[in-house]
Amino acid sequence: MLNRSSRGLFVVGLVLLATAGLTGCAEIQKAAEGAARSSGNERLAKTIHGGGTLIGGLLPIGYEEEQTIGQAIALQVVARYGGVYDQPDLTRYVNLVGRSVALTCDRADIEYRFAILNHDSINAFAAPAGYIFVTRGLLKTIKNEAELAAVLGHEIGHVTQKHILDVIQRSKQIAGVAEAGLAYANKNPDAFKNVIDGAVKKLLDEGLDQGKELESDRVGVIFASRVGYDPTAYETFLDRLRTLKGDDRAFFKTHPDFSNRLSTVRSTISEQKLKTTGILLADRFTRSSNGAL
Amino acid sequence: MNHRHAFLAILVFMVTAMTDAAFGETLYVSAKSAQLRSGKTSLDPVVASLKIGETLEVVKRDDRWVQVKTAKGVTGWIYSGNVSESKPAGGDNELAALGKGFRRTEASGVTASAGARGLDKASESYANRVGITQQHRDAVDRMTANKIPDEDIQTFLKAGRLGEYAE
Incomplete structure (x- = not known):
């Protein structure tokens, strides 16, 4: 004889099997929950309901949610960094370089958008779903298009590797807020605000882990090289930034030691056999930024 | 043999x-x-x-x-x-899509289309809560809506002798 709980599980199992081949996860969960309830096992129904929500909270964040998160973080980046620099031609140029690099990156099927922040500091940020920012100060330190392509490649790398989403996912798990799931954004704006505030703090104040920055350096130089830009341009750029150390504390606080970064880039170029093409396009960069910075 | x-x-x-x-x-x-x-x-x-x-x-x-x-x-x-x-991998990998499936039961209509023109409903609500100015909202809105046709990118690559246009 089966006890009440076992009978409930048996019925739920049958329903799951019958539904699995035909419907999505949410429907399966709903069907199992309904079966448990109609068999009189309210406790089991609640467990299935909670389990589904928990699993949903633990599984990776989907692209729709990523877009919502990316846009909310982008709002904070723009607000904290003095707004967007109103130079349509230069913005279009940065977008053309960035989108050329994104065209053959490892996550080429999503939209990437680039904007210039009206700020003198030297920095760049990537929010989920392809919202990418460079400061006016950073553009001033760049000497050619190949350097810009590598910098944007680094930021695209944060998006392809889902670095911020990983931070959010971990913080959700540590805080045990799987129940609050990001999809509750409209119903539960406080939970959504906490998630975004935490991500913004990590992105703008604390900086990502060294490992994530180095990973972005590695994939960024590969992405730029795929389009044909000379990968050694990134080495030159990082070396130039190293000499500026101390002038911009915010940037150096949120990015790893430059000798680590340089050795990562050098070993990537060598291991991946990236071609030294000599394509720097310094003239096009100067022409496009002339008088605008 | x-x-x-x-x-x-x-x-x-x-x-x-x-x-x-x-x-x-x-x-x-x-x-x-x-x-x-x-x-x-x-x-x-x-x-x-x-x-x-x-x-x-x-x-x-x-x-x-x-x-x-x-x-x-x-x-x-x-x-x-x-x-x-x-x-x-695409916009969603299999696990992310699975997560979305599980969450969907209570998420109907939550995430609007951030890819379309206009701020997402949740982002707009967030902007209200933290006091983001209209100017900054418009900037992100424009950024979201900003599209560059593929032909323009190809022309840009061609002019720079990049990608398949390299010599």
Whole structure:
């Protein structure tokens, strides 16, 4: 004889099997929950309901949610960094370089958008779903298009590797807020605000882990090289930034030691056999930024 | 007889190793869109337009170009920067899609289309809570809506002799 709980599980199992081949996860969960309830096992129904929500909270964040998160973080980046620099031609140029690099990156099927922040500091940020920012100060330190392509490649790398989403996912798990799931954004704006505030703090104040920055350096130089830009341009750029150390504390606080970064880039170029093409396009960069910075 | 077979096997192995042929190797289109051309320069006519994720069978490799056969049987050359050995992950991977499925039961209408013009409903609500100015909201709105046609990017690549337009 089966006890009440076992009978409930048996019925739920049958329903799951019958539904699995035909419907999505949410429907399966709903069907199992309904079966448990109609068999009189309210406790089991609640467990299935909670389990589904928990699993949903633990599984990776989907692209729709990523877009919502990316846009909310982008709002904070723009607000904290003095707004967007109103130079349509230069913005279009940065977008053309960035989108050329994104065209053959490892996550080429999503939209990437680039904007210039009206700020003198030297920095760049990537929010989920392809919202990418460079400061006016950073553009001033760049000497050619190949350097810009590598910098944007680094930021695209944060998006392809889902670095911020990983931070959010971990913080959700540590805080045990799987129940609050990001999809509750409209119903539960406080939970959504906490998630975004935490991500913004990590992105703008604390900086990502060294490992994530180095990973972005590695994939960024590969992405730029795929389009044909000379990968050694990134080495030159990082070396130039190293000499500026101390002038911009915010940037150096949120990015790893430059000798680590340089050795990562050098070993990537060598291991991946990236071609030294000599394509720097310094003239096009100067022409496009002339008088605008 | 056995010696003859062994000799033939070694001969076949050597011929295979010495040629550029990479029979049976599969690649995927990794660029958002890509052109398959009749020759290995950007000046050669386009024989097919390919989409991200399409499967290609490698016929031959030559420096920056790969000769491939599409699932529809069209053979041509594609720029090596436009292909990858692994299938592009896409906007959602399988696990993310599964997570979305589980969450959907209580998430109806929560996330609007951030890809469309206008701020997402949740972002707008967030902006209200933290006091983001209208000017900054408009900036992100414009950024979201900003589109550059693929043709413009191709023209840009061509002018810079980048990608498949490299000499």
